[in-house]
Amino acid sequence: MSPLMPASVAWYVTGRFYLSTDGKTVQDLGYFLHLEGLAGALFKDPKSMSEATARLTFRAVPFTSGTVQNGDLSLSVDPVGDFNLYLKDEKHAGASFEQPDTFSDGSLIATFRRASVVVGGTFSGSGRALALNVFTARLVWSTEFELDGQRYDLRRLLPHGITQWGEAGPTAVTPAPKGFSSVVPFVGSAVAVGPPPGR
Template sequence: MDPHPIAGVVWYAIGRFYEAQDGSLQDLGYFAHLGGIEPLFAGPHHGEGSAFFTFRAEPFTARKFQNGDLSVSLDATGSFTLYLNREPCGDFSRPETFSRGEPIATFQRLSSVVGTSVGPLGTNLFSAALRSSTPFHFQGRSWNLERLLPHGITQLGVASTTAMTPPTGFKTMTPFVGSAMAAGGSVRWP
């Protein structure tokens, strides 16, 4: 397993942002592509309930600004973990299901994340360094995201600004997709 080419697309993430009653945020979801690992889904139906690989961020807070018709949020640095779910059970109405698997990697965002919304769409861009990685076996192969993504990722996200009905304990829930590229070079921690 060789490192992904620098700036090569390494994952497509499908997820949701959740805002808790206390105003803290978190994002979680699953992968539709993950660096050549196959299969990503159990069975023919592709979605959170059949995804072998999921992610969940630690809760964070965001500062919000307005610039004309642009809504801007500045998310604090934080971490998110990727999980292998040998028995997929993801359910967007139960956020805890996305962190039930085996932790296989943790990433740390390198700086604040600026998200911008206008009309029905929002975007964000961030880089994250790989903080830890655990080797794992899946479908007869050995994997380690440290070998695949030694310098981390840069992800561009697109989200809807239309809130969905959130599960109990949350004020809002909005869907997003993220496309990540392999980062190159050495990482300098802030």
């Protein structure tokens, strides 16, 4: 297993942002649509791709986001923080966006850490809204896992981490699960980060 080529597509994910009822913390969670380098199926039922059949999920450690307003542009400033990747094997049922804990009840296979403050922007005007963010995350821990008879380790695939661009949907999902005041869907696209200069 060789590392992915720098700047090549690493993964595609989709998920949701969850704002706590007290408005103090945010977390994002979801599942993988594609992870380059894995030959196994990412869904228990390839004909029904959804959170309920996803075999690889992720969930961020809740964090507190700051805000900056500039006219119609609302900026979120997120601190450095971790998010974890999980394998849903035969022992684990499918995930549900109505039950956020189901995205983190699989076997932990990797932890990534956002390498710097993350800035995202939401623009609203002319009856339309657009929300974007971008961040780089370093792989800080991983372990081998098996998928369809093959062994993998993200330390070998993505040793230097990823840079991800995300786009959130314009409309919150209702009703929000208990404990949360707002839930917003998003899609993320990541590329592999190359080694530091001189390495």
